[in-house]
Amino acid sequence: MMSSVATINIKNLRLRTFIGIKDEEINNQQDVLINATIRYDAKKAIAENCIESALNYRTITKQIIKLVEDNRFALLERMTHEILSIIMSYEDVVDASVEIDKPYALRYADSVSVTLSASR
Template identity: 35%
Template sequence: MTDRIILDSLEVECVIGIFDWERENEQKVLIDLTLDCDMARPAKTDDIKDAVDYKAISKEIIALLEPSRFYLIEKMAEEVAKLCLSHKGVERVTVKISKPEAIRGSKNVSVEITRPKGGTLIFLGVGGNLDPERNLQDGMKLIRERFTVLAVSPTYKSPAWGVKESQPDYLNLAVKALTDKDLFATRAEIRWIEELLGRKRTLDKFSPRTIDIDLLMYGDLVSEGEGGTLPHPQILTQQFVYTPMMDIAHDVIVPGEGRALCDILPAYDDISLELEKVNL
């Protein structure tokens, strides 16, 4: 593939480095990207929907790095590469991260990596209402160990929905990740995390729970098997799924719909349900 998008010297201020003073002060890093992609279709249609949205990619990189606290620019480069490859149309990425004046007598130190696309893009809905702050934090640690996490939405609090008796409020968020596992193994990993955190399944599907992890999308798969429907129908029927998904996947084409999530009008089961953004 010879078609490339090149972005030079995207500047971000963040915490980066191993020394004490570096952990206390932000430094400037510069990001150079080369995105390998097929430009034949957008060149023909002249339509942004057919092109790789490099503005969105640059904004996501800034959002990823500004609050980050990496020790090594090698790790930072790897995370930026994962983010770029999560975008439709990007088949390979070269990431160069420069740390100006990191070494006395040198104007710049940089690392450069090249990564091909690999794995299946998935989205997870994560929630719970039994000690949810601790369980969601523990759940995210386990999710990061089992999957390559690309983005995590803000956390939202909402009343328990569909219940017969009063329950604690729920906390919910959405996760964008890559997996090298097939659908069966991906669901098995999710179930393992739930059981590890004390999830008890009962006949009452609205019972309180320590954690609930739903597979919302698995690549472009459309399925109605025993393991559940894909894409998950609650993406468009529940505010606590739709809203965090819009935070991290507004431009993702919903399998079976042929349209981006932001172009689909949700049909909420309870339009009166209100969400509150909270810090986890």
């Protein structure tokens, strides 16, 4: 028997926001790179073959963009938690993971990232 749990991957969503605790971070927007993995029960979507029965990743992405662009965050942990909360607010979601990269946060590293996960 085939599983009806679908995995949606939102890859490399590039946004700008105020993130950090130093004066230059508080006063200047920075790039963040967001990746999310969302698993949901797609039984109804598979059976009905219509968008109304599926988890709409476009709607979720728009909510994430609005959250990130309209707010200020001291910590990556807080931003990651708030994005994960948006995703988990959809009752069909079985589990999700969100990773946010802050490019060039450390002198000799490409980025620093924080990952949080949740499940029902």
